[in-house]
Amino acid sequence: MELPTRLFNDYPIEFKKIKSKNISGFEKPKFGKTKNPNGFNVKKSTFETGTSKYINEDLQPLIDLKKKNTTVINAPVGNGKSYAIIQTIKRFYESKEQDYLIVVATPFVSLVEQYVTDIHDDGKIPTEQIYNYSNLGRNEVSYLNKKIQVVTINTLLGNAGEDSYKNSRVKREYLDSLIDDCEKKGRKVVFIYDEIHDSIQNFKEEYVFNLWKWKNVIHKNFIISATFTESSYIVIEYLAELTDKQVHIIEFPRIKRRENQSKLFIHYSSSYRFTNDTPEIQSLTAELLKKGKNIDILCYSKTLAKSLISDKNIGGKLEKKFGKINDCTSENISNQRLINEAPQNRFDNAKCNIGTNFKSGVSITKENHAYIIILPPRSTQGKFKNHYGIFSSGITSIIQAIARQRKFGEIHIISPRPKEFDYKTLKDMSPKQEETFIEFYNKVKHHDSNLKEEDKVKYFDLRKQRTLIESFYVNELHGNVVNGITLSKATERADLARLDFPPYKNFQLNEGEKYLASTYDFFGSDLSAYVTYCAITDQFVNCHLEGFTYKSTLFFEEGKIQKQLNKYYEEYFTDAFKPWYFTDMNFYMNFENFRNRLFSEFEIKLKKKDTHDFETVTKGKNSLFEQQLIRFGAFKSYGTDYYYTADYANRNKDREYTRGQYFRDCIAIASTFEANPLINYPEEFLERINIFKDLSYFRDKMIAKIAQHTKGQNTYSYLPCKPFTNFIDRSEISKFENIIDYFTRKDQLLSNGINTISTRLTGSFEKKVNSFYKILIEDFFTYEIRNTTPRITIGTTPNNQVFPNIEAINLSTTKNIANLIFSAEIAELEYDNHPERDYYFTLLESYNLE
Template sequence: MSIVNSTFNNYPIEFKEINPEDFTKRFSLDGSTTIRNSFTIENNGNKIIINPNNDGYINEPLQENIDIKNKNTVVINASVGQGKSYSIIKTIKRYYEDNSPQKYVIIVASPFVSLVKQYVNDIHNDGGIPKEEIFDYNVIGRTPDRSYLTKSVHVVTVNTLLGNPGEDGFKNSEAKREYLTSLSKHCEQNNVKVVFIYDEIHDSYYNFKQEYIFNLWKWKKVIHKNFIISATFNEASKIIIEYLAELTDRKIKIIESKRKIFPKKQSKLHLHYSDDYNFTTNTKEIKNIIVELVRKKKNIDILCYSKSLSKDIINPKGDIGKELRRAYGINQIKDCTSQLASNSREENIEQQNQYDNSMCNVGTNFKTGVSIKKDNHAFIIIMPPRSTRLHFKNQYGIFSGGINSVIQALARQRTKGDIHIILSKPDKFNYNTLVHANMNDEQLKQFKTLYDIVEYYAVDKKVDYLKLNRQHLYLNKFYQQELSGYLQNEINTISNTSRNDLPPLKFPKLETFILDNGEDYLANRYKIFGEDISAYLTYASITNQFTNCRLENIFARKNIIFSEDKVFQELNNFVKKEKFEERLALFKGWGTFNRYYEEFKATLYKNYNVLFKKTSAEKPNFDKVSKKVFEHKLLEWLKANFYSEEITSYSRADYLLDCIISTNNINVDEIIDPKIKGRVLFFRAIRHLVLKIFSEVKEYNKRNKLYYYIETDLKNYSTEDLNYISDIEKFINSDELINKVFGFHRVLNNKTTDKKIKSIIRALKSDFLMLDTTKNKSRIKIGNQKVSITKVIGFKYFPNKRALNFFDTRIDWEQIKKNRIELVGEHEYQKMQNEIDEIIKKLIN
């Protein structure tokens, strides 16, 4: 549905603030505070608020508040898209062009290896600094050249700077150690001051563990200034600010830009809610959106929560991969997934998987730091499905860090275009908590109306609205009550015990907990902070929280629940209420059941989230068993509805017989579609074996007894019989109904060929013969031996029955569309199609 959401036009944007009180006070759970004198907050203890210019950028007011000569730690809290990285490059240029006797080296610490080259290029292009003056740390270890000592700007990764070797390493490489030691000593010996720039600090906070902080003290004598920059600070960032400010005489300067929305710069945001438990390349929302945008000739990029799903999307053998290659070319699809194995590359080679603005990028590594600047662009973001929600810790891939990762991902699109997000339905919202969000009555009504459309049907713990800037309270409360509080007696006992010459035993402080586990705790404990990432995305989209995009459309299938004991009545009510018959009158009018059946199902599942409540179940669902029961009943109902007759049972034998009759006159050699060809061959094989079974029915007329019988186990099979049995096994998966509704695939679950043959024959005998159900089988003498037989009471064979045709020539709608576009042109075709859609809407309404 299209959204006109003017009620939230001027709704304030909530963001994580960095305030002087974070460093000058300590907060207790009861709300009281104590004064800290550890840090000096410049600007008379106040943070500086700056306004973006009319184009939304902050460079000019930011430069006015940066004194490059002053030794301190500068915290820059600016919104995404306000040009903070560009501004800091201009600051680098100021240091580079400074003519004072004091010399400076600027070290830019990137959160990711994949962004280093981009920083190097941007510093050269936007800062006007010669390439020969910029050192790219990626060349460390490839050359013995130590000319880096005289370069003015160095671009490294944060984990290199702090000596973090990664999960599977024990220390930084010797080459990196040598580089850092040599550079720090060179600066000390030559009185060169060092300026550190930590851009996108939210993505590198995990490096700042205590054992790694010691590496920064290597620079204590030469450090001049820290710049700590982010649009999405977190609680861990505050600890990092304190660590870094300690190296700059404990002086902190806070600069915060106002969050402003510029509608002319906002992209259109489209939310596509999927009911799939797992997301695959066959998930309708994923496949349909990608294919549709490609066919509209959009320039697309696909950011995916999962590396494996990204690989599946670009797989050249898959449907989506083929579509992408047809549209952009074989060499224009960029795999942007990590090349790292166990956190390191086997060879010291240059990164090959970085985002490229000239290509179609698909992957996981451009949710931050990248600026997408393409015309006619559509940015597709695939969020984690419901299956990734685990009890203790989510498996959200690149979005495991919570809501900051979502904000950063959306901000990648810098040129106005379209953003399409595929996400699972969020849990129900506790609307009572929105009193803390300061919504007026109209806003509350609008929010509830839109959220109700997409919420997940299951009863679960509801989503509470919580203020972002109260996260420290929640972390402190958990630490005090659940961690240290739980062990307080033991902590006190150990602190008062003499433990000389014993291993150290000291309970981690609150700050250590926040730095090591705080962000994961918030993202896994509180739904609005990331535990239910779809809930946050929905809340933020409705309330206009994203500066670079605005909610345009919501696409979600309605929940529709059918009960096993009332399914036929509910289907009648459903088609009447939703005007299904009007939508499908054309297909019913053609008089072909197969088209009517398939179109009814396709329309139902495309527009509705079908749930089915079995009589024995407590809750509705749509697992394999429920779907089988529902689709069997749906088939019976559709058959009656199509022919305007009473509802009667429809068995597997009925279906097999209908398909046998329908395939009698089909020429297999003329079939192009391999799946349809497989279906025909499957039912041809069934027909052969059924006729064989009929031929094996004999008459017994001896000793005043007359009946028909068939041997319990048929033994004589010709080569032709065995070939047909092989076809059944080969092509059984070509037909969905025979397996998913009628369960015929179970007859092949036997391991040996002999058992499979017996199982197939047994099933077909049961389907097409009325057999004596007496447990004790009769034995009669045939030839020289006695054999076990089953009496045949009758045949389930109706040669004059009206067969449902499940085989008919399908219309190639895509080819018809292409032909029409070639005839009248794409613009005229779309215009005509829109007119037809309007006419259909009026007819339905």
């Protein structure tokens, strides 16, 4: 299909805008008084369109060096944000009117190194005036005489990491010395917080007091990001308190500059888990190597990254091409080092990098580059918590990861199929845009017929985030314990540990983004859905959708289909909360779900015996393959309880599921069906039930006609080889014609794959009766095959050929058979109106199946 992005060329890029009123309630309406409940003064400068390709020219005139405030810069990736920051640093460094100490605080050690280099190269500032905090403890170089200090944000706030309760003594002395020196010399301090989205976790209540130690010398804060979040507002408020609550927001538009955009390719995989053997990972790496691309791979998990590096087909070939792979997985889990040595696992533009630690804070500047991003597979989706690794923080992590590509190249995302979308929630699309969106999304979605309407992915405007967080806090979190809070406050608790319920803003800071990312598919619970939406609607600043793949090829060989179905089933259809795909109570519903998904998500290739070529299998058009699918579904549904025990014992072999088996199974189900008077059944279903009851009628009529013949001492049962008199009498003609019409025109399984009989049931009435009789003999009876067919006298008619020792094949007395009568629709009707529905619902819940 044609890529959808051409219809969305002018579709605006959605991004998190910083609203003045969300900063401590400040609001300045066009008419009426300014609302300023907490003493904040907020100014906002917005560019609808940038006057320059890069933001520096627009930014610098807005920065007043003398003005004490907190400046918030909301700017897109790839528009010279870092360069503009360095030019700002240079202005403060060169100021003649005031002596400034400039503290650059970054989320990552790798960014510290990058800033130290760039400040010197792009700012033309002597290295003697730039101090890298990483040198603490490594050498005796003085830092007090240097005007620029580059540190990590967790160092600045005293966050020593999860496994330690205080920052190192050396770091504390370093920061205290800087404060003392500034107070003695009258230096004013300018703080620059870059990539603030990756540092929110540092701004916990107990750490913020470390910033208040700078209160007497602080002059200005710069807070910079391309992906602000709801939690960012609390950080802005914390920092603005130190600059007399003066805030200046500078916001730049997200403009698509096609000449700079990389080509985006999405490779949808149906694999339940992603490993080094996942076909999409293997084939993509091989293809890019063949094209001579420079390759880097960002993985959602450390385990996967390590396995790719050690894999002979991936890591081995990459190492042969590029030299030793640069393992970019974090070796420092606890955020501590016994000695202060430089980490060895940073991204290197001169090497092939595979790992987890370059989704942010890195600029990939390679030529002829292919950047592979592997998202979390379906196996990481938990019932109560997702295990998304480096992408656990939600959509900001995806935007930042994609933005690492700074030069024109290729970005390849390996993604699970997204959950089905609730298209009614789409906003601001023309009818044609919406139609195109739906067509594309339907091709790549994960097929789950059991997905409830309320569980589909819903689009949310980014402006809705605050309302969602507030609603949860007020109605669910706080509302659930409000009585307990009231009682605790009315109780004397002197000398006991503090017992205060966290106020909303603390929840917004510490848990807001986690709540959104874990609760709402569109905000990170289903990362593939968000990436797909953004790719279709052209939302990424630095790339545009150039291509996609969504069907893996599954190869089968006649005689090995059952074994191969089992293999692919384990790889693609295993679900954490439904150990088997067929565990629900209706066979046909689950069989059709499995079959539909198999043909929707995969291209099926089959090689028949004594041939060399694989042919494409079309749904419902290959008798051999369809028979094996039915057998496979029955084996998975019933296991050792399957009615055909001999067939189950040979479940790894490709045995035939015959037309007779199909007829007998359907008759067994239809004969036990009792209509629920509360249900208005579809006409098609009732017709199907009646057809198989009528088929059973003619079977029973033939069984009643079995007679005995004795010749000498030999007695055997028989039926004539030709229809007996009144096999179909005048009153049964319409019943007979309905059966013929149904099986030749309406029965999908007979006309499209199981065992076609339409060519045998044509011609004159007599011919159709003879053929029908022979089909019933074949499918409902067994008899002795002799070299010469016996001829006997029946009644007064001599010389009649008969089937000797004929016996009727028994019907199933259990429901553990392939129920190809009940559709998914009928199963739902029966379930919803079942007198013991609540019991079944409880049972399903106990198995985590709902």
